[in-house]
Amino acid sequence: MKTKISGWLLKLQDYLGEFVYGGIDGAVTTFAVVSGAVGASLNNSVIIILGFANLLADGFAMSVGAYLSAKSVADNNKKLNKNKENLNVENEIDIHKIRQIYSGKGYEGLLLDAVANEVVSEKKQLIKSLDEEKARLIKPIKSPFKIGLITYISFISIGLIPLTVYVWDLIWEFPGHLFIWTSILTSFAFILIGFLKTYITETSRLKGILETLILGAIAATVAYFVGDLLEALIGG
Structure with a gap:
């Protein structure tokens, strides 16, 4: 039992x-x-x-x-949380970088928007997967x-x-x-x-x-x- x-x-x-x-x-x-x-x-x-x-x-x-x-x-948990915050900040900056990169390749207008949004969507999915993995690794703090x-x-x-x-x-x-x-x-x-x-x-x-x-x-x-x-x- x-x-x-x-x-x-x-x-x-x-x-x-x-x-x-x-x-x-x-x-x-x-x-x-x-x-x-x-x-x-x-x-x-x-x-x-x-x-x-x-x-x-x-x-x-x-x-x-x-x-x-x-x-x-506890220190490792703090480090993981800090990395998560930094990753979110970098994500906002990358949106503009992605548009610049594909604009330099000749994409423009609606096509540029579609390509940039697709790349950003994939990146967000990756970040979500990383967040879930980090949440699994982070133990309750005692x-x-x-x-x-x-x-x-x-x-x-x-x-x-x-x-x-x-x-x-x-x-x-x-x-x-x-x-x-x-x-x-x-x-x-x-x-x-x-x-x-x-x-x-x-x-x-x-x-x-x-x-x-x-x-x-x-x-x-x-x-x-x-x-x-x-x-x-x-x-x-």
Whole structure:
């Protein structure tokens, strides 16, 4: 079953893609860092340090990238609109040039008018086609600043979830198995992001959730075994 945006999500739909994009990357990369650190048998303090360093630095880099990308699109839109205005001005000038050209070839009177009008008509049709193509290329303008900000907020808020249990344990001492509970909480984060992603891709909820869960699981598994392998090679 395909999902369409409705209800409270309508208010967020303009920037929902940025939220999902930032959330997926935040959860996946931070969980991968935690998994790699656990695989390398690092202590909890180091895991927290590595996790927050990744969270803040990678989140900032990602939001700056999103901002610059959106700004490039906005600048390109302005350039296309400016070119369109210039083309319209040139069109008015060309009408007189066309008459001069064909007048120099010996056309005059009604024949000159007919030839000039035919050339102008073809030119207008070409301009119309170019305008339609430009309208297709020009994307709806969204605030580059908001895009960067929402990407960063999403990256931080969702990416913080894999670190929650370790921070809890540092302050109050967590009663359960840290990595197992981290995996459970992060899975819920993946489910939430996967669910929201279906409103953008308009695919089934189950497919969107499973794709995100599998992506996170693969990244965490690779990071865990790489950490375990490096710990054995370097530490052993």
